[in-house]
Amino acid sequence: MAFRRDSRHADARYLQVARTLRKEIVDGVYPVGSQLPTEHQLCERFSVSRYTIREALRRLRDDNLVASRPRAGTLVVPRPSSDSYVQDVVSINDLLAFATGAQFAIESTKMVVIDDELAARTGLAVGEEWLAVLGFRRIEGAEFPVCRTEYYINRAFAAVGRLLQRHTGPIFPLIEDLFGLSIVEVRQEIAAVLISADLAGALAVGVGSPALEVRRTYTTSEREVAQVTINTHPASRFRHSMTMRRVRG
Numbered sequence: 001m002a003f004r005r006d007s008r009h010a011d012a013r014y015l016q017v018a019r020t021l022r023k024e025i026v027d028g029v030y031p032v033g034s035q036l037p038t039e040h041q042l043c044e045r046f047s048v049s050r051y052t053i054r055e056a057l058r059r060l061r062d063d064n065l066v067a068s069r070p071r072a073g074t075l076v077v078p079r080p081s082s083d084s085y086v087q088d089v090v091s092i093n094d095l096l097a098f099a100t101g102a103q104f105a106i107e108s109t110k111m112v113v114i115d116d117e118l119a120a121r122t123g124l125a126v127g128e129e130w131l132a133v134l135g136f137r138r139i140e141g142a143e144f145p146v147c148r149t150e151y152y153i154n155r156a157f158a159a160v161g162r163l164l165q166r167h168t169g170p171i172f173p174l175i176e177d178l179f180g181l182s183i184v185e186v187r188q189e190i191a192a193v194l195i196s197a198d199l200a201g202a203l204a205v206g207v208g209s210p211a212l213e214v215r216r217t218y219t220t221s222e223r224e225v226a227q228v229t230i231n232t233h234p235a236s237r238f239r240h241s242m243t244m245r246r247v248r249g
Contacts, residue, residue, distance in 0.1 A: 013046075013048050013052050014048070014052045014053075014055035014056045014059070015056075015059070015222060016046075017042070017046050017048060017052060017053065017056035018055075018056040018057075018059035018060060018222070020046075021036070021056065021060060022059075022060060022063065022065060022179070022180045022181075023179075023180070025060070025065050025066075025076055025180055026178075026179065026180040030076050031076065032076050032077065032078050033075065033076065034075070034076050035072075035073045035074065035075055035076075036057075036066060036073065036074040036075075036076065038073065039053050039054065039057075042056075057074055059221060059222065060074075062182065062184070062221040063180060063181055063182040063221055064077070064079055064182060065077070065079070065180055079176075079177075079180075102137035102138060102139050102146045102147075103137065103138050103139075103140065104135055104136075104137050104149060105135050105136050105137075105138060105145075106133060106134070106135040106164060106165065107134050107135045107136070108132070108133075108134045108135075109131070109132070109133045109134075109161050109164065110131075110132055111129055111130070111131055111132070111155070111158070112129070112130060112131075112132040112152075113127065113128070113129050114126055114127060114128050114129075114130060121213075121215070121230060122152055122215070122228045122230065123215070123217060123228065124152065124225070124228060128155075129155050130152045130153060130154065130155060130228075131151075131152070131153040131154075131155065131157075131158040131161050132150065132151070132152055132153075133150070133151040133152075133153065133161065133164060133171075134148075134149070134150050134151075135148075135149055136148055136149065136202060136203075137149050137231070143204075144203060144204040144237075145202065145203055146233065146237055147203075147231045147232055147233040147234075147237065147238070148199055148202070148203065148231065148232040149229065149230070149231050149232075150229065150230040150231075150232075151171060151227060151228075151229050152227065152228040152229075152230075153171070153175070153226070153227050154224065154225060154226050154227065156179075156224075157175045157178070157179055157226055157227075159178065160174045160175055160178055163178075171227060171229075172218050172226065172227055175218075175226050175227065181220045181221065181222075181226065182220065182221050183218050183219065183220060183226060184219060184220065184221045185218075185219040186216050186217070186218050186219075187216065187217045187219070188214065188215070188216050189214075189215045189216075190212055190213070190214050190215075190240065191212070191213045191215070192210065192211075192212060192213075193210075193211050193212070193213045193232065194208045194209065194210065194211065195207060195208060195209045195210075195211050195232075195234065199232065203232075203234055205234045209234065209235070210234075210235040211232055211233055211234050211235055211238075212232075212233045212235060212238045212240075213230060213231070213232050213233075214230070214231045214232075214233065214238075215228065215229070215230050216228070216229045
C-alpha cells in the first residue's frame with residue numbers, strides 16, 4: 001500500500017500510516033504479543049521515509065498499543081485496564097463520575113450538520129457533520145432527570161452509535177476500544193444559562209430558571225476532537241466540588 005507523495009503536509013503521511021497500523025492492530029492482524037514489521041519493511045510498504053515511520057510508531061506508543069524495546073523491535077502490547085487520565089486538578093474519572101450513576105435514556109440518534117447556533121454551543125466548525133445523541137440522565141428512583149445530555153461524536157467514530165442502546169456510562173471508552181485510540185485531554189467549561197421552553201417541561205423546572213451548562217471536549221493523541229458532550233443541569237441539581245492545596249516553593 002503506497003501513499004501519494006503530493007500531500008500538502010508531511011504530517012498527513014505519518015498520520016495515515018499510524019491509522020492504518022492502528023486499524024490492523026485493532027482488527028487482529030497484529031495480535032497482542034506479536035511484532036510489527038521493521039522500520040525498513042514499513043518504509044518499503046508505505047513508500048515513506050524512516051522519519052515518517054518513526055513518527056507513526058510514536059503515535060501508536062502514545063495510544064498504548066505498542067512498545068519499542070531494544071533488540072526486540074516494536075511489540076503489540078495489551079491496552080491498560082486503568083483509564084485514570086489526569087488533568088491539572090482532578091481526574092477525568094472524577095469529572096465523569098455522575099455518568100456511571102445515572103442512566104442515560106436516549107431520545108434520538110442522528111447525523112447533524114453543525115449550524116451557527118450549534119457551533120457556538122459546541123465549539124465545532126460550521127458545516128461539519130457529526131453524530132448527535134440526545135437524551136436525559138436519570139438516577140434510579142428520582143422523580144426528575146438529573147440533566148439534559150447531548151453527545152456530538154466525530155463522524156469518523158460514528159460507528160459507536162450502534163452500541164449505545166446497550167451501554168451505560170461514558171462513551172469515550174467505547175471510542176478508545178473500538179478504534180484503538182487514547183483520549184489524552186478533556187477540556188471542561190461551565191457556563192450559567194437559562195432553561196429554554198423546550199427543556200423546561202422535561203426537566204420539571206420553570207422556563208427561564210437558572211441552570212449550569214457543562215461542555216466537555218475530548219481530544220485524542222492525534223489532536224483530533226473525538227467527542228463533545230453538553231450537560232444542562234438545573235441549578236438545584238448540580239454541585240461541582242474541587243479541592244486545592246497550597247504548594248510551598
